[in-house]
Each structure stands twice: as structure tokens, then as C-alpha cells.
Amino acid sequence: xxxxxxxxxxxxPGRPPxxxxxKINNIPATDDLLAMYKDMLLIRxxxxxxxxxxxxxxxxxxxxxxIGQEAVVVGLQSASKPGDTVVTSYRDxxxxxxxxxxxxxxxxxxxxxxxxxxxxxGGSMHMFSRxxxxxxxHGIVGAQVPIGVGxxxxxxxxxxxxxxxxxxxxxxxxxxxxYESFNMAALWSLPCLFIIENNQYGMGTAxxxxxxxxxxxxxxxxxxxxxxxxxxxxxxxxxxxxxxxxAHCREGxxxxxxxxxxxxxxxxxxxxxxxxxxxxxxxAMRKQHDPIDQMRDLLKNxxxxxxxxxxxxxxxxxxxxxxxxxxxxxxxxxxxxxFTDILLPDTGDSQSAKV
Amino acid sequence: xxxxxxxxxxxxxxxxxxxxxxxxAEGDQVRSGDVIAEIETDKTTMxxxxxxxxxxxxLLVPAGAENVPVNTVIAILIDDADDSIAGxxxxxxxxxxVAVVDKAAPENAAPESAAPATVSAPAITEAAEIGGASTMxxxxxxxRDAMAEEMRRDERVFVMGEEVAEYQGAYKVxxxxxxxxxxxxxxxxxxxxxxxxxxxxxAAFGELRPVIEFMTFNxxxxxxxxxxxxxxxxxxxxxxxxxxxxxxxxxxxxxxRVGAQHSQCYASWYAHCPGLKVVSPYSAADAKGxxxxxxxxxxxxxxxxxxxxxxxxxxxxDDDVLxxxxxxxxxxxxxxxxxxxxxxxVGRALQAADALAAQGISAEVIDLRTIRPLDSETIVASVKxxxxxxxxxxxFPFAGVGAEIAIQVMEQAFDWLDAPIARVTGKDVPMxxxxxxxxxxxxxxxxxxxxAQAVCDGFRG
Numbered sequence: 001x002x003x004x005x006x007x008x009x010x011x012x013p014g015r016p017p018x019x020x021x022x023k024i025n026n027i028p029a030t031d032d033l034l035a036m037y038k039d040m041l042l043i044r045x046x047x048x049x050x051x052x053x054x055x056x057x058x059x060x061x062x063x064x065x066x067i068g069q070e071a072v073v074v075g076l077q078s079a080s081k082p083g084d085t086v087v088t089s090y091r092d093x094x095x096x097x098x099x100x101x102x103x104x105x106x107x108x109x110x111x112x113x114x115x116x117x118x119x120x121x122g123g124s125m126h127m128f129s130r131x132x133x134x135x136x137x138h139g140i141v142g143a144q145v146p147i148g149v150g151x152x153x154x155x156x157x158x159x160x161x162x163x164x165x166x167x168x169x170x171x172x173x174x175x176x177x178x179y180e181s182f183n184m185a186a187l188w189s190l191p192c193l194f195i196i197e198n199n200q201y202g203m204g205t206a207x208x209x210x211x212x213x214x215x216x217x218x219x220x221x222x223x224x225x226x227x228x229x230x231x232x233x234x235x236x237x238x239x240x241x242x243x244x245x246x247a248h249c250r251e252g253x254x255x256x257x258x259x260x261x262x263x264x265x266x267x268x269x270x271x272x273x274x275x276x277x278x279x280x281x282x283x284a285m286r287k288q289h290d291p292i293d294q295m296r297d298l299l300k301n302x303x304x305x306x307x308x309x310x311x312x313x314x315x316x317x318x319x320x321x322x323x324x325x326x327x328x329x330x331x332x333x334x335x336x337x338x339f340t341d342i343l344l345p346d347t348g349d350s351q352s353a354k355v
Numbered sequence: 356x357x358x359x360x361x362x363x364x365x366x367x368x369x370x371x372x373x374x375x376x377x378x379x380a381e382g383d384q385v386r387s388g389d390v391i392a393e394i395e396t397d398k399t400t401m402x403x404x405x406x407x408x409x410x411x412x413x414l415l416v417p418a419g420a421e422n423v424p425v426n427t428v429i430a431i432l433i434d435d436a437d438d439s440i441a442g443x444x445x446x447x448x449x450x451x452x453v454a455v456v457d458k459a460a461p462e463n464a465a466p467e468s469a470a471p472a473t474v475s476a477p478a479i480t481e482a483a484e485i486g487g488a489s490t491m492x493x494x495x496x497x498x499r500d501a502m503a504e505e506m507r508r509d510e511r512v513f514v515m516g517e518e519v520a521e522y523q524g525a526y527k528v529x530x531x532x533x534x535x536x537x538x539x540x541x542x543x544x545x546x547x548x549x550x551x552x553x554x555x556x557x558a559a560f561g562e563l564r565p566v567i568e569f570m571t572f573n574x575x576x577x578x579x580x581x582x583x584x585x586x587x588x589x590x591x592x593x594x595x596x597x598x599x600x601x602x603x604x605x606x607x608x609x610x611x612r613v614g615a616q617h618s619q620c621y622a623s624w625y626a627h628c629p630g631l632k633v634v635s636p637y638s639a640a641d642a643k644g645x646x647x648x649x650x651x652x653x654x655x656x657x658x659x660x661x662x663x664x665x666x667x668x669x670x671x672x673d674d675d676v677l678x679x680x681x682x683x684x685x686x687x688x689x690x691x692x693x694x695x696x697x698x699x700x701v702g703r704a705l706q707a708a709d710a711l712a713a714q715g716i717s718a719e720v721i722d723l724r725t726i727r728p729l730d731s732e733t734i735v736a737s738v739k740x741x742x743x744x745x746x747x748x749x750x751f752p753f754a755g756v757g758a759e760i761a762i763q764v765m766e767q768a769f770d771w772l773d774a775p776i777a778r779v780t781g782k783d784v785p786m787x788x789x790x791x792x793x794x795x796x797x798x799x800x801x802x803x804x805x806x807a808q809a810v811c812d813g814f815r816g
Contacts, residue, residue, distance in 0.1 A: 146552070
């Protein structure tokens with residue numbers, strides 16, 4: 001079952017999405033809207049702070065900020081259910097926060113401290129939380145995709161009513177293993193939602209210079225995987241598309257692809273001067289399509305007062321300030337940590353186990 | 356004029372087969388392309404066609420005959436029923452006059468390849484040590500039994516790979532598992548190594564216990580990023596949260612005459628990486644006990660089998676015996692030189708020890724069984740006794756397993772050594788196809804004997 005390709009919306013995958021007048025026929029309750037606003041704002045402020053700390057030399061290595069893309073993960077995760085699993089690549093701080101992981105632990109991992117989610121041994125690209133069903137945080141472009149299919153396989157095997165939300169970028173869609181994954185997921189009707197975050201650039205290469213053919217949403221067509229292109233700067237459009245796609249996967253119909261047309265305001269990583277695009281292009285996106293501004297306008301239209309919004313802003317500020325202090329004061333991992341977590345001890349697992 | 360029909364070689368490593376059934380009788384007229392017999396190898400059942408027209412003059416091997424060596428004359432075809440067999444001049448054509456049709460896997464059919472060099476497995480009786488009853492089983496059957504027992508015990512265990520289910524395994528290792536456990540747990544994959552290796556890693560993160568079969572470890576090169584970067588490193592990168600209980604298994608090393616891309620030992624590749632365990636058994640009992648341990652292990656385990664060993668039989672205890680990962684085994688005690696080996700090289704090391712004994716050199720043979728974690732304790736203790744060490748492996752010499760053993764022994768037992776440590780390895784070349792060159796490239800019994808002699812002679816009192 002292939003979704004009909006909507007030729008009208010075909011504009012070439014490189015262009016920023018227009019402010020599509022998305023018909024919202026499914027506006028969530030005000031509390032949910034506020035929560036989504038807060039989640040997006042937390043990611044924005046968290047990432048801005050991470051950028052600052054990087055500039056101060058407190059965060060090392062690679063650091064890929066999610067600023068601009070907040071609506072994607074917040075809209076998706078707002079539609080997910082308890083028990084659903086999540087896996088993504090290395091632009092992952094936003095995903096962790098949206099999965100409910102604590103800002104303290106994420107920031108402390110960025111500073112390489114013992115209080116980080118990986119106790120300082122993973123870094124920006126490698127964080128996990130079994131508790132929050134967040135399975136990384138993977139540094140090799142595309143490698144998280146078969147892992148996501150494996151998590152979906154485990155849901156089906158264990159007869160759980162869950163879906164694995166597998167995030168990948170427009171750069172990853174040209175990796176061979178992504179198609180190996182599409183094939184197996186479709187062949188075995190695995191509950192896997194592939195979310196292609198098309199932020200227009202794979203590092204410095206515009207998607208039009210890297211990806212042949214039609215919209216990325218259609219990349220599953222050969223496998224019979226339905227795909228849909230969504231304005232990824234509009235959190236409600238994302239949420240509505242996610243509800244539909246997740247229901248499809250959850251009902252045993254196999255995988256689904258959502259192409260999120262989004263945009264990152266910052267460089268690929270902190271060390272990227274982003275000379276491959278104009279200042280005007282970035283500014284136009286920020287001014288006309290910013291997901292947080294759009295949500296703020298919507299909330300105002302819903303008669304949410306400025307005071308209420310300010311209270312959220314200040315809550316978020318406190319969370320980020322606290323996380324920063326934690327990340328700066330948490331000790332570095334003990335030298336003895338160098339040799340831990342390489343292998344698990346043999347548990348003497350001799351019990352029979354039922355799934 | 357009569358034509359000999361010979362027992363064909365039906366796979367690169369086939370040495371003997373069972374003539375399961377004759378489909379013709381003496382005196383029958385046959386035409387080119389007629390199926391005349393069914394032959395069972397240790398992997399599969401194949402049909403034999405004649406490629407000549409004629410009359411079946413004589414069936415020389417009865418139906419049901421087992422262990423018929425490749426190239427044995429099994430029938431005589433004559434031109435005409437009136438010809439007498441006795442009067443016919445029997446040609447000594449070395450090429451079997453048959454074509455073979457493998458119903459399912461034409462790539463496995465190699466009707467004209469010569470029989471591979473015989474590798475006989477010295478019998479090792481381990482059952483006595485365990486004390487229980489035992490049965491002679493092939494390595495192939497033992498691996499199958501290990502998976503079946505663990506799948507009965509633990510519903511989370513599943514087997515996935517190319518041709519593991521309906522085909523019953525490209526090398527028949529998973530034979531019967533589909534029938535017992537069904538298609539939910541015995542899963543044929545597309546040819547998509549990177550994909551299903553990564554899927555297995557995800558399933559292990561999802562608290563299942565995948566056993567991922569690579570048809571051979573050569574194909575795991577397509578998947579090595581998932582094995583190293585995803586399976587081996589994630590526990591560390593997650594601060595201990597993300598255990599990955601997965602087994603990657605399949606044949607490793609040289610088979611026979613399959614060329615450079617299909618003949619390579621990956622032991623040192625995987626042993627190089629922290630976060631993996633690497634196991635490579637020799638005997639059927641160890642294959643079973645170690646595979647069971649690997650499936651129960653909470654860590655990723657690389658389980659390196661050997662195609663040539665699959666058909667070899669050993670005594671295997673009937674009881675549910677686990678062989679611990681990380682423990683080497685002294686298979687033969689000696690006093691003059693220690694020889695370490697793993698997988699198929701153990702058999703050659705034991706044969707070499709026999710030859711050395713005839714020359715008055717007492718060799719101690721250690722089957723490493725596990726490459727990582729290496730049981731250096733057993734090796735070092737042996738070297739402290741013998742003062743000499745020869746390491747054996749099929750892999751390339753550079754940065755190989757022998758190089759690692761040499762440095763560990765130097766670090767831990769330098770003062771006990773009476774001679775430099777010597778390595779017997781595959782030659783430092785891609786594997787050639789030609790029969791003579793392949794033999795030269797692979798370490799042989801004579802190489803081990805000569806190396807051990809050199810180590811002993813040059814430094815003897």
C-alpha cells in the first residue's frame with residue numbers, strides 16, 4: 001500500500017518549506033499545547049546554553065545542535081505512547097529531552113562528567129536511557145536505522161503494542177543500510193516509524209546536491225512503505241501526521257515514513273561556519289517559520305496570557321540554569337571508570353525465560 | 356565403449372557422500388540429462404544426471420552405501436546393451452561423467468572440483484572427563500543441538516540469517532530448527548548483512564537474545580560497523596546501561612578452493628576490539644558447550660566456526676554441559692614445546708605432536724577455544740614448563756593472534772623462554788585459488804613440525 005505521491009507539493013527537497021496553511025482539525029487540549037511549547041522552548045534554551053558552554057571550552061568534541069528543528073521531535077513524541085522506543089543519530093539532545101530525560105544528566109554528559117547519562121563515557125552523540133526507552137544517540141550516519149528496525153522487531157516478537165520511532169536525517173537517506181532496513185521492516189510488517197528529518201543539509205551538502213529522485217517521503221515506495229511529507233516547523237502538523245502514522249504502525253500495517261521538512265539554524269556542528277548557505281536564508285526561516293514563535297502565536301490566539309507564557313519561559317530558564325550548574329559541578333568520572341562497562345559480568349543465566 | 360560414472364564432489368569441502376538411491380537399474384537405457392541417482396552429502400541431497408546416452412551396464416556401489424569417497428567409480432555406462440562389460444575398455448578418465456543438479460542451490464554445486472585435502476580429526480575423548488554418557492556427533496549437529504537446547508530453555512532466543520530456515524542452513528547447521536520452533540524464531544533474511552546484523556543489535560537492546568548467522572564470516576565484512584560500533588561499544592558509551600546479548604556465528608577461515616574473498620580468518624580482527632568475546636572451538640563437544648555459553652552470555656560474542664570441521668565427528672556428552680568462555684584446554688601434555696592452536700589448526704597441531712613424538716620431541720598442545728578473553732594463564736603456565744612456544748593459526752601473520760600471544764608470553768614469562776617464540780600462520784597473501792598454491796598458503800602439519808623442531812633443535816642444551 002503506497003501513499004499516493006502528491007505531485008503538487010513537489011518542489012525539490014532542498015527548499016525550505018513554505019508556511020503551509022495547515023488545517024488543524026485536531027487541536028490538542030490547551031494543557032497539551034502548553035506542554036509542547038514548554039518542551040520546544042526547553043530544547044531551544046538548552047541548546048543555546050550548550051553552544052555557549054562549547055564556546056567556553058566546557059564541552060568538547062563534536063556538538064550538533066538541534067535549534068530550529070524542535071517541532072519535529074516534540075510533535076512526534078507528543079503522539080507516542082508509553083513503551084514506544086526511540087532511536088536517533090547524533091543530533092540527539094532534543095530527542096533525549098523530548099523523551100523525558102533530565103536536562104541535568106544530558107548537560108552533564110556534554111561536559112563529560114560523572115553525573116551524565118553515560119557517566120561521561122559517551123558524550124554528545126552517545127547517550128541512552130533504558131528507563132525512558134531512548135536507545136541512542138548513534139554516531140555513524142544511518143547505523144541507527146537497522147537498530148530501530150530491531151527494536152521494532154522486538155516489539156512484535158514480544159507482542160507489545162508499541163512502535164519504534166526511528167529518526168534519521170536527509171544525509172542518512174543515501175546510506176545503503178537504510179534501504180536494507182526499509183526492506184526488512186516492510187517484509188515483516190514491523191512496527192517502525194521512520195522519521196526523516198530533512199533539515200536541507202547533510203553537513204555542508206544541500207539535499208538537492210545529494211539526493212536524486214523524488215521527495216524523501218517517497219524513498220520507501222519500492223518497498224510499499226507509505227510516506228508523507230510534513231511541515232516540520234509546525235508542531236501541530238507534525239503531531240497530526242505522527243498520530244496517523246503511529247496508528248498505522250501500531251495496528252500491524254508495517255512501517256511508515258514521515259519526511260519532516262525542517263531547518264537547523266546553526267551549523268552542522270559547532271565547528272561548521274555554514275558558508276554553504278546565505279545569512280538571508282537562515283534569517284528568513286527564523287523570521288517566517290520558527291516553530292516556537294508559531295506556537296506562541298497560536299497560544300495567544302487561544303487566550304493564553306503573556307504572564308502564563310512568561311512563567312513557562314522562566315521555568316525553562318531555571319531548568320537550564322540548574323542543569324548547567326550541575327554539569328559544571330558534577331565531578332569528572334573517577335579514573336577507575338576507564339575500565340568499567342566494557343563487558344557485563346556473566347550473570348550465570350541458566351533460568352528458562354518466557355517472553 | 357564404456358564410460359565410468361564417478362562419485363562427484365558436490366561442494367568445495369566434500370570428501371565422501373552417501374549413495375542414497377539408484378533411480379536406474381542395470382540394463383536401463385538412459386539419455387543425457389536423465390537423473391540416475393541421489394547422493395546425500397553432509398549438507399544436502401542432490402540428484403546426479405548422466406550427460407551421455409547409453410545403457411546402464413553395471414552399478415558398482417549399492418544404494419545406501421555411506422562414505423563413498425569422491426571419484427569412486429559408481430557405475431559403468433555402455434553404448435549398447437549387447438556390449439559385454441567384461442570386454443569393454445574402461446577408461447581412466449579422471450573427470451566424473453556426470454552433471455549434478457542441486458535443486459535449491461546451484462552455487463553449491465562444484466561437480467568438477469577436486470576433492471579437498473583430507474583433514475582427519477584425531478579422536479578426542481572428553482566424555483570420560485565428564486563422566487556421563489556421550490554420543491559421537493558432528494560439529495554441525497552439536498551446533499544445531501546447542502541452539503535447539505537454548506531455544507527450548509529461553510523463548511527470547513531466536514536465529515536469524517540467510518537460508519537458516521526453509522533451506523535448513525546453507526551448511527545445514529540450522530537443520531530442523533524451523534520445524535521445531537517455527538518461523539517466528541527461525542527467520543530467513545534477505546541477503547542484507549549490514550541490515551540484519553543491525554537489526555539483531557536492536558533486538559538485543561530490546562531484550563531479546565539473537566543468534567545471527569552469517570553464511571560465512573567473509574560476508575560479515577558488510578556488517579562490521581554494526582558489530583564493532585553498535586554491538587561492542589554501546590555498553591561502554593552508555594555507562595553500562597545498554598548490554599547487547601547477541602551471538603554472531605558462522606564459518607570462518609579457509610574452506611577449500613574458494614579463493615581470496617571467501618577464505619580468511621577473522622579471529623584477530625574481532626579479538627582486537629574491546630567489548631567483544633571471540634570464540635573459536637575445535638571439537639564438537641566444545642562447539643556445543645561454548646555456543647550454549649555464548650547464547651547465555653550478556654555480551655556480544657563472535658562465534659567462529661569452520662566449514663571443513665562441520666562434518667567431523669567427536670564424542671559429545673549427552674548432558675547439558677556448558678563450556679566456559681575464556682578457558683583454554685590442554686589436549687595433549689608435553690614437556691619440550693608448547694603448541695597453541697584454535698579451530699581447525701588444533702587437529703593439525705595434534706597431528707604434528709604425533710610426528711614430533713616420533714622424533715623424541717614432547718609437545719604440549721593447547722586448544723585456545725576462546726581468543727578473547729585469552730586464557731593467557733594456561734599458556735604461560737605451559738610455557739613455564741616447556742620453555743618453548745609455537746603458535747598456530749590460519750590467519751595472516753601481521754598483528755595476528757600469534758603476535759598477541761607472543762607479547763603476552765614475553766611480558767609474563769620472558770625469563771622462562773629458552774628460544775624465541777615462533778609462529779605458524781597462513782602466508783601473508785590473499786588466498787590463491789590454484790590447488791597447489793592454496794596448500795602452500797595454508798599452514799600444514801609439516802610446517803608446525805618443522806617450526807617446533809627448529810625451536811627445539813636450535814636451542815637444545
